[in-house]
Amino acid sequence: MTALRVWRADCPKGDLNLVFPNTEGNIEWHANIVKRWLHPALEAAGVIAETGETDADGERIMEAKYTGLHALRHFYASWCINRPENGGFGLPAKVVQERMGHSSIVVTLDTYGHLFPKGDDASAMNAATASLLG
Incomplete structure (x- = not known):
């Protein structure tokens, strides 16, 4: 609870008084959370899978293993x-x-x-x- 109180005081402010808003203080949409937070975290942790495609250099394209x-x-x-x-x-x-x-x-x-x-x-x-x- 203490960490949430500290975050709430420091997080972006908006008219909706949200605890987990986007950078403008508005509602953060599910697709943005997945794309901007979950997928980069999974990729950084090595939780990835091949897409079956290659890039222009012939390297295999990898992506986050889980999509949601x-x-x-x-x-x-x-x-x-x-x-x-x-x-x-x-x-x-x-x-x-x-x-x-x-x-x-x-x-x-x-x-x-x-x-x-x-x-x-x-x-x-x-x-x-x-x-x-x-």
């Missing part, structure tokens, strides 16, 4: 799921469901199940089998 702000939602979910040793929070599926606002755990697992740790260590299973079956 919804990608940030998926990033956040992935960050919640990834293990702490990989830079994430390592949260259980039920907590991720709550944070994402999914109506059921099925939605969470259908969408992000591939990101959760598998929990099926083959060496532990082999040791258990050997212990049980000799």
